Amino acid sequence: MTIPQHVSHCIDLHCHSTASDGALSPAALIARAAEKGVTHLALTDHDTLDGIAEARDAAQKANICLINGIELSCVWRKHTIHIVGLDMDLNDEAFRARVAAQQTNRWKRASRIAEKLLRHVNGCDEGVLARATSMAGGDVPGRPHFARVLVEDGLVRDSAQAFKKYLGSGKPGDVKAFWPELAEVVQWITDAGGIAVVAHPRKYKLTATRLRALVADFMAAGGEGIEVITSGQSSGDLGFLTELCRRESLLASRGSDFHFPGASWCELGRIPGLPEGLTPVWEQFQNVPA
Numbered sequence: 001m002t003i004p005q006h007v008s009h010c011i012d013l014h015c016h017s018t019a020s021d022g023a024l025s026p027a028a029l030i031a032r033a034a035e036k037g038v039t040h041l042a043l044t045d046h047d048t049l050d051g052i053a054e055a056r057d058a059a060q061k062a063n064i065c066l067i068n069g070i071e072l073s074c075v076w077r078k079h080t081i082h083i084v085g086l087d088m089d090l091n092d093e094a095f096r097a098r099v100a101a102q103q104t105n106r107w108k109r110a111s112r113i114a115e116k117l118l119r120h121v122n123g124c125d126e127g128v129l130a131r132a133t134s135m136a137g138g139d140v141p142g143r144p145h146f147a148r149v150l151v152e153d154g155l156v157r158d159s160a161q162a163f164k165k166y167l168g169s170g171k172p173g174d175v176k177a178f179w180p181e182l183a184e185v186v187q188w189i190t191d192a193g194g195i196a197v198v199a200h201p202r203k204y205k206l207t208a209t210r211l212r213a214l215v216a217d218f219m220a221a222g223g224e225g226i227e228v229i230t231s232g233q234s235s236g237d238l239g240f241l242t243e244l245c246r247r248e249s250l251l252a253s254r255g256s257d258f259h260f261p262g263a264s265w266c267e268l269g270r271i272p273g274l275p276e277g278l279t280p281v282w283e284q285f286q287n288v289p290a
Helices: 026-035 052-062 093-120 128-135 143-152 159-167 182-191 208-220 235-247
Strands: 040-042 065-067 069-076 079-086 195-198 225-230 251-255
Touching (some): 026 052, 052 065, 079 182, 079 225, 093 128, 093 143, 093 159, 093 182, 182 208, 195 251, 208 235, 225 235
Parallel strands (some): 040 065, 225 251
Antiparallel strands (some): 069 079, 079 195
């Protein structure tokens, strides 16, 4: 069943829960989505499907249509790129095995981040990994969870300072994980019957030429969609992505990339509609519940 275009629908195809680096549990995320008027939601946690069962139970009670989703990390020409997978068959055993391998990579990365913080941050104690894991609800902690530990211990003023001094790109706690290549991750999604979408294309700080090259390689691998609308982007970015989507005949997606409450610019459902003339990705969904 596809989702028809309708003015009463509020569709958000990119958000995160405590199953990865979000602040809300899957059930609490669904409750907030309902409060914000979202009618169709994809939970796209980083490299895990662990939150979907809880989210699905909550979505049924809240009368929200939950689309199967995930955000997978990969490498393209030495850049870490995120690919959103939508509408996969979650009973596909090969896909689940590949996602489990991604989780193993994330645990290795989290352990390495903890080791580096212990070495470089005065006052950081050996419980940093355990505490960050607890903040992640027992799931793999990401850099935001480590930042919260540093804030709680008074080692930095706030999360922004934690990233500026220790966790941001090129800082002591910035650990590059080993991710599979772009073409491999796209194949995982398509093999499971899903649609691969380039997440927040302008956040990679690629030049226009490099981004076009990324899209070309993505399409050659079987990728079909691109996020035209995401939170925090400029009108210039929207125009560029709209034209790129139209010229390459890609499917257009939209998502808030919601992680936590309190950021008005990055709220569930608070994203504009797709520009005219683009084909919405949801028109191609096959596994949406009736």
